Amino acid sequence: MRYYRTRRDGADRLVASDGRTAYDLTAARDGLGSFRDLARVAAVNGESVDDVTARVTDDAPVLDADAVVERAAMPAVPDEVWAAGVTYEVSSDAREEESGRSELYQTVFENERPELFFKATASRTVGPGEAVGVRADSDWDVPEPELAVVLSRGDIVGYTVGNDVSSRDIEGDSPLYLPQAKVYDRCCAIGPAIASPDTVGDPLDLDLSMTIERDGETEFDGETSTSKMVRTPEELVSYLNRHNTVPELAVLLTGTSLVPDEFTLREGDHVAIDLENVGTLENPVVSV
Template identity: 70%
Template sequence: MRYFRVRIGSGDPRLVARDGRTAYDLSSARPALSSFRDLAMVASTTNRGVDDVAEALLDDAPVVGEDEVESGTVRPVVPDEVWAAGVTYEASGDAREDESGRPEMYQQVFENDRPELFFKATPSRTVGPDDRIGVREDSEWDVPEPELGIVLYEGDIVGYTVGNDVSSRDLEGQNPLYLPQAKVFERCCAVGPCVVSPETVEDPHDLEMSMTIERDGETEFEGETDTSLMARTCEELVSYRNRHDETPELSVLLTGTSIVPPSEFTLREDDRVEITIENVGTLTNTVTTV
């Protein structure tokens, strides 16, 4: 199933489950389930999958129109923390070598047992579908990074989403110690449009991914890849994320990018970024300067 947070009318967002093309208002069936976090908590407490919990409620849940879902969808999860992995694809390593002039450092990360993991965003820095992602005013080279996002509840995989790890490549390239400034800033991360259960995704390591960037109604960049090219597994990245650290109740772990615009490209105000991952969905955002 696919899980959305949908604002219907002027009320608070509701948890909506889509099974095929039919969407069900789970919050109407069980008012205590107002978010995916609530659903994951019940699933964890009862030792069931999120789909098992949702399926038990479908008979009591009113159907929501497809137009209401599309027009009312907001950020599907509000993660306590967002983390991200770097250099999990060869193309990403090549791009970071180009921007930094330090090829040996990124090659070592790509080949070593320990992956690169870094803190990406807090809830206030994370936006949802059709919201604006930010680029730093003090940066001159900014790019979106389309990534498969792993949704974790108490450290366990409970779903997948689409993520955008917006990055300031010139800051990161100047010095690796500038990585936090290149990665963490206002509106630096987007997730959505939904959370998809592991059973629906099936194999997260065999998904087509694409990104299109439009400017003034024209396609400025488009690229595609496949998660089969990822050098790490989702389970491996989650294992390292959970080691010797506090595990947030609800978090997202972005798994790295393999779609890299050419070095002469940088995001501009009002650019439109569309990221699609097979079996997950399409995340669309526009750009603003922060």
């Protein structure tokens, strides 16, 4: 199943869709107002989110699946968003290029311990159709399309699409500037849905693509596969959970391998990221 957050009758609704039929889970059970609620019930019962949903769909009103996708908001409101870096070789090469410090990123790429950093709060994160931001004090800003892991109480309960917007020139000046390059208003987007582990299948065998349009013209069009990741989601999650109290609902971005060369985002651009078995996340761009 894929799980969406939509607005109906003036209130948020949790909707489950198998691609053909969409079910209003909130209308079926008062206690299922959000994906957080669904994950909480699953954890208490020792079940998957799909197991809980299977018991509810017979009582759920059926909705138009295409309309649900069109009206989708951020599928869950995470307490924290974290991110991993240098999980693809091409990402390591790009970071070396921007910083001129080849040994620094190569060491992270080869070491057992991954790079993990805090990315965003809920207030800095947007959903599908909302604008992502580029910093007005940066001259080199890029979207970073990523497989995103959704965690409930530290356990993987689903996957979504993530856009880790980054100011590469700020980070390139010094690795100590990473928080400023990564954390600011509208720096992150997730959505359009949360796909359950059974729906995603092997998270390291998914096609990932991104297009960027400007003034009606395609400025960038690229594709890759998560099979090129050198670390598994489980490995990254295990390090995130070490000596760190992860909040009830969190998202972990797993790194990127689509890095536009000699390109910077501008206000008015449109970014579309498609992840196999999950969906397409689309966002306009504004300056912040």
